[in-house]
Amino acid sequence: MQSVRSNQQNGVAPSVLDRAMAVLAAFDGDGRRLGVSELSRRTGLAKSTVHRLAAELVGHGLLERHGTELALGLRLFELGEQVPRQRDLRAAALPYMADLRAATHQTVHLAVLDGVEVVYLEILHSADGPMLPSRVGGRLPAHATAVGKAQLAFSPPEVIDAVLRGPLTRLSTRTATAPGLLRRELARIREQGVAYDHEESLAGVVCAASPLLTTDGSVAGAISVSGRPGRLNVRRMAPAVRTAGLALSRDLAATVPWR
């Protein structure tokens, strides 16, 4: 996503849509409610511009007013629930995710690859799972997660190259950030069909993930189990994750109009 500032740096005048998206993006992460001044500071837009844009965005339900502050609006939730890539995959995956949680007593994730990052579509928490770096609708760098590596391993070379060109962000002391190392790891995943995260996304969390492949061999997402390193043996979990991944892949091929 291009920010207003990056467009300005590129010498391209930001469009109305660029500015509106910059206002919405300003709420990313810690922005539950923001005032016009803070929005102006975060977007680099003049306060008067933010004022005018905010009024229009409120009119469309993309923002909501709470006193003098603004928050993301319910219309975004409505539209977001209709996004086919998440709705179809989530609906198909949920029964398999529930099976996997029941069989392993671990936390189960569903994610898709988007550029060099993964976006989490669903998380089924186990009763006593670890603190997680993920949240539904949140992003993490693909190379630092099991669901990301599982998808990268089965992605076209140009997708892998874009990730390996970096920057390869370090999320924990164990994140693999050497391109050569990651390339060998992806080759191993391609061979074995399972990716691991040995505390690479967060200390205290290990994962095993399986890619979800469509009939033509392209990647539609990944499913994983996550737990605490002392209690979850990820290699022993691999067959369960792989089994769920293969069954769900077969389902997707039959039911989802991927292309």
Place this chain on the structure above:
Amino acid sequence: MQSVRSNQQNGVAPSVLDRAMAVLAAFDGDGRRLGVSELSRRTGLAKSTVHRLAAELVGHGLLERHGTELALGLRLFELGEQVPRQRDLRAAALPYMADLRAATHQTVHLAVLDGVEVVYLEILHSADGPMLPSRVGGRLPAHATAVGKAQLAFSPPEVIDAVLRGPLTRLSTRTATAPGLLRRELARIREQGVAYDHEESLAGVVCAASPLLTTDGSVAGAISVSGRPGRLNVRRMAPAVRTAGLALSRDLAATVPWR
């Protein structure tokens, strides 16, 4: 939400944002994937305008290309998951919803009021529940649902008046569409704290709903149980729904920064 056409009819030139929102809204309901011609037809915008807008929306991740067709993009899901009104309420409500499903073996709904409609935030399906008129992120007219009437009963007079001014859409043969009847029904709900839907939203579905009230008495949402008319006695369910509603209301008052 104003459509491009209604703006044109009002003699107001539609802004770039109006046109972009019209393109996104064209996917509402049955619009999984649409081509430029169909988008042009649905929005009343020229094909060249749709082309240009679509390219910009794709650049921001609000639309995605699938061959020659377009679909809503993952960025909408990301933003939608961050909307505080749904995220905070859903997080607070989920444990109570799970309790209610476990205790009643019925389908449990969470919804908020938005204008004259309710938007469903979460649905926990029972094992053998009826076919439902609702879906997560979907809308129904407030006057025709238990969750809608539960919220209307505790809303300011101007909100009730806006609904009763109509149009009062008929969803089933049992939908109450007479303003006087609805006004008396809302008075009864205010007294008893529970709203019912006797096959008013869909034949074959009955519901009992409780409003969720904040400490200052304003409405934050509603929670309901739904089942089949022969098997679910909604009046016998009322104490369970009311109990969950009161407990959740107390939780909301303590944890959610509503204002």
